[in-house]
Amino acid sequence: MTLEKESSFLTIPGAIHIHTTYSDGTGTVPEVAAAARRAGLRWIVITDHDDLRAKAEEGWYDGVAVLAGYEITPERNHYLVCGLDEVVSNELAPADYVRLVAEKGGLGFVAHPDERVTNEHTRPFRWDDWSLRGFTGIELWNYMSEWIERYTRRMRYVNYFFPQLVVRGPTAETLAWWDLLATEGWRPTGIVGADVHAVRVRAWGRVWEVFPYEQVFRTLTNYLVVEQPLEAAFSEASRQILNALRRGRVIMANRTWGEAASTHFVALLPDGSRATVGDTVSLGSQIVLDFRAPARGHITLYRNGQVLVRNRWARRLRHVVREPGHYRVEVRRWGQLWILTNHIHVE
Template identity: 45%
Template sequence: MYHYPGALHMHTRFSDGSGSVEDLARAACDAGLRWIIITDHDDLQAKQYEGWLHDVLVIVGHEITPPRNHFLALGIDRVIDNRLPPQTFIDQVYDAGGFGIIAHPDERVKNSFKDIYRWDDWGIDGPRHRNGRTVGIELWNLMSDWGEHLTPRNKELIYFFPRLGISGPTPETLAWWDRLNMAGRRTFGVGGVDAHAFIRQTFWGKVEVFPYRWMFGTLTNYVILPERLPLDPAAAIHTILDALANGRSYFVNRLDGDCPDLTFHAVRGAERWHPGDTASLHGGPLTFVADVGCDAEVHLIHDGRILARGLRILRHSVILPGVYRLEAYRRGMPWLYTNPVYVTGKRREGMR
C-alpha cells in the first residue's frame, strides 16, 4: 500500500487567505505534502490552477459559508448558493455528482479572533437519500481548535507557542461520528488545517497567523492507495477524492511526530482489510494489527468504546461485528485517527 500525505481546508486570495495558489503549492511542497485541497469561501476561481504545481497535486473545491453551518463541497464545477438551507445545499452538492465534508461542527466560542461557525443541526448529516454515498466530518480543525482557546490574557502566549492552544477533536464530535457509522450512515473523518495565513496588525507591527508552511506541518491526511498515484492530473485528482470519500485515509498531527507508514488492518490468513474496507466474520474471527512506528499509546476503538490498548503496537482478535478504528496519543495528547474498518457478520449466541 502507498500512503500519500496531504492537507485540506485552506484559503487563498480568492477569498480571505493572504496567499496565491502558487504560494500554497510551494509551501505544501516545502512541508512534504503531495496534495492539497483548496476550499475558498463560495468561490472556484482557483480551479484554473488544478493539477500538478511544484510537485504538489492541487485540487479545488469550495467552502459553502452561510453565517453558520459551513460545508466543504468537493468534486463539482459550480458554486452552490450559500443562502440555501443546509439540507438543500448538501443535496445540491450530491445531485451535481460531488460529495462534501461538514466543517468545524462543534465550535462554541466567540472572541476577538473568530465568531461561532458550528454545525447547528446534527440531525442533518448528509444528503436526504444517501444511497450508499458517504459524507465527511472535519473531526479536527486546527485553526478552529486554536481559536477556541484564545482569550485576551493568553493570546500572545499561544501565538508564540501555538501547541498550547491545541487540544484535539471534541468528544462530542467523535461520538457523533461513531454513532453515524454504527447506524450504517457511512461517514469518513478528516483533519482540516483551515489555513488562511491571516495578516493582523498588532502594536509591534503586522504579523502572520499562521504561515501556510507552518500550517501544512500540522494536521496531515494520508490517503491509502493500492497503487502509485497517477501522473495524469485528472486521474490523480479522481484518485485522491475517491480515497477520501471511501474512508481510505487517516490523519496525524505532525506537531507531535509523523506517521507516514502506519500499519492498521484486519487480517485473516492471507486476506487484509484496511480503513474504508468491509470485512466479514463469516469466514472466522479477524485479528486487528497496528503499528504506529514510534512511542505512542494506541487504542483500538469498537463502536465508540476502547476495546484494546497498546504501546506503539497492538494486536487483537475480534469475533463481533461493528465499526473498528484506531486512535493514538503522544505525551497524553491526541495524535492520530484512522477511518474505520467495517466488520459484518452474526453475533455469537449469548453475546451482546
C-alpha cells in the same frame, strides 16, 4: 507472503480546507502549493469561500497535486465541497446543499461542526442540525477554529508562539457523532482541516503572519491510504484522491507530535488478503486487526466509540475480532492526540 510483512498500502499526506487570495487567505495558489511541498505534502484541496476560481489553476505543482473545491459559507453550517465544477448556493438550507452536492456527484464535508468560540474575536460557526445525514464526511478537527476557541487575552502570547499547547483534538461530541453515524450505516469519512488563511495582523509595530501556510501544513495532515502511487496524469491523480476521501481511506495525524507516514491499520483475513480503513469485511472467518505506528505512543482501539483495548507506550496493537462493529484507533503522545484512523467496518 507472511502476515509479518509490511502492508501493501501506501500513505500519501495532504491537506484540505485551505483559503487563498480568492477569498480571505493571503497566499496565491502557486504560493500555497509551494508551502505544501516544503511541508512534505503531496496533495491539497483549496476551499475558498463560495468561490471556485482556483479550479482554473488545478494541476501538479512540483510534485503536489492541487485540487480546487470550495467552502459553502453562510452565517453558520459551513460545508466543504470538492469534485464539482459549479458552486452550490450558500443561500440554501443546509439540508438542501448537502442533498444537491451529493446529487451532482460531489463530495461534501461538514466543516468545524462543534466550534464554540466565545471570545471577542470571532463568532461560532458551528453546525446546527446534527440530525442531518447524507454528507460524505466530517471535519472532525479544525486547526484554526480550535486555536481561536482557546484564544483569550490572557493567553494570547502563549497561543501565538506555542499553538501546539492549545490544539488538542476533536471534541468528544464530534467523535461520538461520527461513531454513531458509522453504526447507523452512514459511515462518513473523518478528515482533519487546516482551515489555513495565513492571516496578517499588525501588532507591536510590525506585521505578523498568524500561522503561515507552511507552519499549519506541518500540523493536521490527512494521509490517504491507497494501493497505488498517485498517477502522473493529473486527472487520474485527482480521481484517486477524491476516491480515497469518499471511501474513508484516510488516517489523520497531528504531525506536531511526529511524522505518521508509515502508520498502518489493516484487517488481516485468513486467505492472506488485507482490508484497511474505510473498508468493510465480514466476520465469517477469523479477522485480526493490526495497527502499527511509526513510533511509540499510547494506542487505544475503539469499537463503536467504546474503548476496547489499550496498549501503553507501544508501536503496535493486534486484536482478534470477536464481534461486528466499527473499529478505529487513536494514538496519544505526551497526552496529546497524534494519530486518529478512520473506521474498519466489520459486519
